[in-house]
Amino acid sequence: MKEIRIFAPATVANVACGFDVLGFCLDSVGDEMVVRQVAKKGIVITKSIGYDLPTEIENNVAGVAAQAFINDFDPDLGIEIEIYKNIKPGSGVGSSAASAAGVVVALNELLGKPYNKEQLTAFAMKGEAVASNCEHADNIAPAIYGGFTLVKSCKPVKILEIPTPSNLFAVIIHPQIEIKTADSRAVLPQEIPLSQAIEQWANVGSLIHALHTSDYGLIKESLHDVVIETHRSKLIPHYDAVKKAALKAGALGCSISGSGPSIFTLNKGKATALHVEHAMRNVYKKTGIEFETYISPINQNGIKVLNM
Amino acid sequence: MKEIRIFAPATVANVACGFDVLGFCLDSVGDEMVVRQVAKKGIVITKSIGYDLPTEIENNVAGVAAQAFINDFDPDLGIEIEIYKNIKPGSGVGSSAASAAGVVVALNELLGKPYNKEQLTAFAMKGEAVASNCEHADNIAPAIYGGFTLVKSCKPVKILEIPTPSNLFAVIIHPQIEIKTADSRAVLPQEIPLSQAIEQWANVGSLIHALHTSDYGLIKESLHDVVIETHRSKLIPHYDAVKKAALKAGALGCSISGSGPSIFTLNKGKATALHVEHAMRNVYKKTGIEFETYISPINQNGIKVLNM
Structure with a gap:
């Protein structure tokens, strides 16, 4: 058969x-x-x-x-x-x-x-x-x-x-910790300020436009989450340090993958992605938490x- | 000079x-x-x-x-x-x-x-x-x-x-009433449910994609406001009836223009726009409220x- x-x-x-x-x-x-x-x-x-x-x-x-x-x-x-x-x-x-x-x-x-x-x-x-x-x-x-x-x-x-610009590469870091689904849901707010929602939908609209126009600068300006990240990132040890290091190393943006604990970045070009991966690894190496990272083009x- | x-x-x-x-x-x-x-x-x-x-x-x-x-x-x-x-x-x-x-x-x-x-x-x-x-x-x-x-x-x-699809026409109806800015602001919620916000930003992203791809069907599916309309439409007499008539007549979408009192529709093609204008006028003719309407391509x- x-x-x-x-x-x-x-x-x-x-x-x-x-x-x-x-x-x-x-x-x-x-x-x-x-x-x-x-x-x-x-x-x-x-x-x-x-x-x-x-x-x-x-x-x-x-x-x-x-x-x-x-x-x-x-x-x-x-x-x-x-x-x-x-x-x-x-x-x-x-x-x-x-x-x-x-x-x-x-x-x-x-x-x-x-x-x-x-x-x-x-x-x-x-x-x-x-x-x-x-x-x-x-x-x-x-x-x-x-x-x-x-x-x-x-x-x-x-x-x-x-549409997906051809030169985008993701870097993922996966800390080997467990976040319970119940916890990642429990930290979500039921209501959010209208002003935050507006900022978020401006960014969504802007990101869609940026992907259509392969505007990497605008992708960078749009990859912000003003609603969820502040709550869920608390469940991921060293999140802020990883993000800071990734952005400093040239990532277009850094956020939580799904409901975590993985953290993703998007990057223009493989060379930058390698640089960003290195920076993210360096943060976690000092923490004693096991982790793995990988780089991937967008499939x-x-x-x-x-x-x- | x-x-x-x-x-x-x-x-x-x-x-x-x-x-x-x-x-x-x-x-x-x-x-x-x-x-x-x-x-x-x-x-x-x-x-x-x-x-x-x-x-x-x-x-x-x-x-x-x-x-x-x-x-x-x-x-x-x-x-x-x-x-x-x-x-x-x-x-x-x-x-x-x-x-x-x-x-x-x-x-x-x-x-x-x-x-x-x-x-x-x-x-x-x-x-x-x-x-x-x-x-x-x-x-x-x-x-x-x-x-x-x-x-x-x-x-x-x-x-x-x-990008703006070439065959989009707006119809505006302007009821000759005054809405005080203070009133149109006062009815806005300070906080909104996260679920509404998500629906709204899905629609924003979808509308931007639809405009990029000249997908009139998707424009229609995206022109929904689940956050503001329910509050502000109360300040505009016969809003629901106008919207219902406009959609029935073929409008892609109908919503409040700015903070009102004008109501706009977007329509595919001038013939549909004329039809929709007629339907909107018919609602207001019966109300005794003075109004004017106009049709415009997107400038x-x-x-x-x-x-x-």
């Missing part, structure tokens, strides 16, 4: 001013998944390598996402899923989204592309809900579409593909078919 | 989701101004026709804006200003901004273009402050730049020129030199 192997990339959500709406796709880190047609109906996760995750379909994000797809398409066959996870769950770079988005894109390829990207996003969101208790597309959209995405709305799913295409 | 005659257009600020940041420029309604070099130093408003406005320099928006320009440039001559106002003060379509922006653009042309548009915006904002007690660029920016503008920040002045160039 047919099988497909795909690369499901890590992603950055909550891009500075774009809390809950803006994300982008990474290229150099991600999971691999194999999805295989089998004669016997049903979904089985036959392998889950890398991190200790539940393999019962209803408790696994890929399982639930695949089930949503299969329930709708109802093919006369079954599937087996192998998951090779590299993205650590809870690191803030879309680990669960990679699994959820990866499996539905793989299934779609395998079954002759019956669905469009918005439909695939909706299936994957069902899987994402297993991990985060709510259906959101912040990480799923960039994984499926590639580049920068704006989640215009979740119900109905409406994703906008924002313009999202999930990649490795072979079929 | 040299003189210049210019057309200073009306403008729409607070474009739906873009409260305080997004505006656009009209073409079919505006003031005219004549600015003349004279030997004797100083600024004199020699004529102010159309509406009863103060002509002392320090109490007139054009006077204060001109003074800001002159203080900086310090030419060895004086100027006379004639103002022919067509835009009714307090109507919500940038009457004071037209005067403030008009005079500084005229001066700049007359004196060999010593300043760029951002500098001119800053001068004009000093004039705007006379009328509104604060320096803002919501109406000044579209008057000076034309098209759609995003005020990224006021201090320092940073204006973004957003892509802003203030126009008529002769010099």
Whole structure:
């Protein structure tokens, strides 16, 4: 029977001013998944390598996402899923989204592309809900579409593909600490000053314009979050020092990736990105906290078919 | 001595989701101004026709804006200003901004273009402050730049020129009522729910993307204001009925122009705009409130030199 192997990339959500709406796709880190047609109906996760995750379909994000797809398409066959996870769950770079988005894109390829990207996003969101208790597309959209995405709305799913300047590189630092989802939610304000909201939406509008016009200077001026960062950054040790060092080293902007603990920067050119990575590492080296960093161009295409 | 005659257009600020940041420029309604070099130093408003406005320099928006320009440039001559106002003060379509922006653009042309548009915006904002007690660029920016503008920040002045699809037409209805500035400010909330803010900035980002891509369907989906409209629309009689009729007649969106009482719609094509105007008029005809309406393409160039 047919099988497909795909690369499901890590992603950055909550891009500075774009809390809950803006994300982008990474290229150099991600999971691999194999999805295989089998004669016997049903979904089985036959392998889950890398991190200790539940393999019962209803408790696994890929399982639930695949089930949503299969329930709708109802093919006369079954599937087996192998998951090779590299993205650590809870690191803030879309680990669960990679699994959820990866499996539905793989299934779609395998079954002759019956669905469009918005439909695939909706299936994957069902899987994402297993991990985060709510259906959101912040990480799923960039994984499926590639580049920068704006989640215009979740119900109905409406994703906008924002042009991505070719010379943008992300640097991620991932402190090996755990932030409980409940904590990262609890620190969010229920209400915010209107003046802050206005500043934030000016920056969102400005960032979208800057991406359309490849205006790196304006990207830098727009990558500010005046609403969320001040609350969530308290949960990430040495956040301010890392940010300060990154900006000093030439980063266009620095903010929390997803709900953390990873911190991302965006940078013009690989040389600057390397310089910024070095500066960020230097801050964390002194802290005694384990961490890893990586550099990635923006992945313009999202999930990649490795072979079929 | 040299003189210049210019057309200073009306403008729409607070474009739906873009409260305080997004505006656009009209073409079919505006003031005219004549600015003349004279030997004797100083600024004199020699004529102010159309509406009863103060002509002392320090109490007139054009006077204060001109003074800001002159203080900086310090030419060895004086100027006379004639103002022919067509835009009714307090109507919500940038009457004071037209005067403030008009005079500084005229001066700049007359004196060999010593300043760029951002500098001119800053001068004009000093004039705007006379009328509104604060320096803002919501109406000044579209008057000076034309098209759609995003005020990224006021201090320092940073204006973004957003591409404007060629087939967009505005319809304005201006109920002849007065809304006191104090009232339109008093109804604004100091704080707003984070969820509303997120919806609003998703729409701002989406609208900027839609303008860049001339996606009229997405313009329609993005022209929503979930933050301000519900409060300020109460000050405008029959607002909901006008909006409902306009949308039913095919308008892409309908919202409050500036702080009202004017209501604007954006429409694809002139035929639809005429249809929408008719529908809006029909609502107001039954109310006994005097009103006027007008249709305008988006003015892509802003203030126009008529002769010099």
